[in-house]
Amino acid sequence: MKIYKTKELSNKIKIKKALISVYDKTNILDLAKFLLANNVEIYSSGGTYKYLKENNIKALEISKYTKSPEILDGRVKTLHPKIHGGILAKRSVPKHLKELKKNKINLIDLIIVNLYPFKKTVESKSSSRECIENIDIGGPTLIRASAKNFDYVTTIIDPDDYHQFVDEMKKNKNYISKKTRLNLATKAFNEISIYDMDISNWFSKICNNKTENFFIQSKIKKKLRYGENPKQKAAIYKNTAVLNNKNSFFNMKIIQGKELSYNNINDMQAGCLLADEINKPCVVIIKHANPCGVSKSNNLLGAYKSAFNCDPISAFGGIIIINGRVDEKLAKEISKTFVEIIVGKKISEEAKNILQDKKNLIIIETKTFKQFKPLKEIKSMSDAYLIQTPDNLYSKKNNLKFITNKKLKSKEIEDLLLAEKICKYVKSNAIVYVKNNCSVGIGAGQMNRLDSAKIGAEKAKKFFNKNILKGSFVASDAFFPFPDSIDVFGKFGVKGIVQPGGSVKDKEVIERANKYKIAMAFSNMRHFKH
Structure with a gap:
């Protein structure tokens, strides 16, 4: 037996002996053949050893090397x-040598190791016994x-890294740099931490x-152009703890745009x-995460015009959510002003043709809006997370307690409930005026409620008429x-x-x-949004 020495923290280590134990056998035969061709001795065990042997690749079985048999049905x-x-x-x-x-x-x-597919076993709704055996x-x-x-x-856990590893061995005559070893080790510990979290x-x-x-x-999916401002960095990550998510954020179809x-x-x-909470055909116009116009109607063209008229100045450069189909007439109307994004349940071919000349306009088609529902709301600090459950509740007719002499008819309560749903998504302090299934005035983000009431009323008078709030x-x-x-209000x-x-x-x-x-009416349900 030959023990070979290397310098402390050597930059390059020559690959002479390798241990291969993989569940995912993608490209492992090509890698093993390359190692043997470069005089690397291979150790292996279990199914991997059998797979290599079946394909005429020489390997030393670990149990023969250790002189200890595999036991407990392969658990050891x-x-x-x-x-x-x-x-x-x-x-x-x-001393070590x-x-x-x-x-x-x-x-x-x-x-060269990759792991039993614990997460896939759980996703396939396997029995607890089978899940445990895949730990x-x-x-x-x-x-x-x-x-x-x-x-x-050197540690390799991902078949996607085989090619780069082979290239470096070829270039450096079987030596691997410390930089590569460190990068692969970082990736390996990250994989282990995720694996353990899945099990936990x-x-x-x-x-x-x-x-x-x-x-x-x-897991990072994409770096974004920047954050809220160009000086801030941002990225979007996939929540890998969520299994079998049919409402994945990443299922949206981006038809065009930047x-x-x-x-x-x-x-x-x-x-x-x-829009999802309204749960009826509607149009929602958003600017800086605040609704600036909302209208509920089966006539989506009419709903868009009503929503736009609520605050046409703020609607400029806004985002339009259509809970329904964007057809030719609606697309023509929307194209009259500058908007950043149109999101619809269905975008007709005629609508796409009308909007295609607006190269920067982002058009998104999605079957559902539920992909935007947060599991948790999180803010981070230097060494702390502030976490809360999302505000998923809203009033229904039977939740309301009328405490005044005057009461409302059932149809009138519909407008009241729509006002509350809109108000829930307006930054506090928030006051929303609604009439005939449409917002007519929105007062957002003021430090006192009276100012929000006045701003909403002034906007209503400005963009409609002085009697609109009656x-x-x-x-x-x-x-x-x-x-x-x-x-x-009075x-x-x-x-x-x-x-x-x-x-x-x-x-x-x-x-x-x-x-x-x-x-x-008292709803007994506050909707602060900061």
């Missing part, structure tokens, strides 16, 4: 000092050992035990969630701390208000609503 194959000693030894430490020689342990320079033990142990000792050992998540699920830890498990930006996606989420319905995202906003002839209630001045607010003969 590579867990042996003669394997892990050869991987973990520091080759610049004489003497111990290897004494125990007749060969140094192993290359580990790899030996593979992760080999990967961890070799990646830890990247100063001397599954165990938590089957025992119905919500762990106190919160794991973010993701690449989606961070702001585009953020705006689309706000609009699509609102007979309208108002939603507030939170309670009224004072009755002053009710004076604004002045313009508002017919109904929905708000959560809960202010110490509720009694005064109710009295003021009664004064103006306004119907007011």
Whole structure:
């Protein structure tokens, strides 16, 4: 047995002995043939050894090398000092080399391992027993050992990396650089961490035990042009913990236009969630993640015109969500102004032809808007995450408690509920005016509720007429701390208000609503959005 020495933290390590143990055997025969052709001795076990042997590739079976048979139906194959000693030894430490020689342990320079497909087994809805049997033990142990000792050992876990590895061996006469070893080790530890999280998540699920830890498990899908501003970097990641997701964000069909930006996606989420919550044919126009016009109607052309008229200045450069089909007439109307994105359930060929000349206009077709529903809402700080569940609730007729003398008819309550749904997606403090299934005034993002009430009313008068608010319905995202906003509504002839209630001045607010003969309902449901 020959023990060969290398310098501490050597830049290049010559590949002389390799251990191969793979579940995914993609291109492994070509790699094994290349190794043998370059005088690399191969060790292998179990199904991989059998596969190599069947294809006339010479390999030393690990059980013969260790003189320990595979046991427990293959559960124990590579867990042996003669394997892990050869991987973990520091080759610049004489004591380590003497111990290897004494125990007749060969140094192993290359580990080629990939793991049992635990996640795919879970996705296929296999039995618990089968899932457990697909929890790899030996593979992760080999990967961890070799990646830890990247100063001397190369670790390959992905068949996509075989080609680059072969090229480097050819170029450097069987030597692999430290830079490559480090990059591969980093990838290996990342893979192991994801694998362990998959297993942890599954165990938590089957025992119905919500762990106190919160794991973010993701893989980068695409770097975005920039974040909210050009000086900020951004990317979109795939949540790899979600299995069999038919409503995947990545299933959307982008028909034309420039690449989606961070702001585009953020705006689309706000609009699509609102359209999905309305759950009827409707048009939602979004600007800076705020609704600036919303209309519900089976006539989508009419709905678009109504939504646009709510705030045509803000609609310029906005994002339009169509809960329904974009046809030729609707496309012609939309094309009269500049918009960033059109999202529809179906885009007709005629509509595509009309819009195709607007090269930067992004057109997206999606069967559902549910891909925008967040599992959690997360904000990060230097060493902390702030996490909450999303605001998925909204009022229904039987949730409302009318607390004024004046009540509303069933049809009028529909407008009140639409106002609340829109209000839920407007930045706080938020006041929304609705009339005839359409927003007519939106007051967003003010530090006090009275200003939001005034801004929404002024916009309504500006873009419609001074009497538009007579007979309208108002939603507030939170309670009224004072009755002053009710004076604004009373002045313009508002017919109904929905708000959560809960202010110490509720009694005064109710009295003021009664004064103006306004119907007011408590929803007991706040919708702050910051």
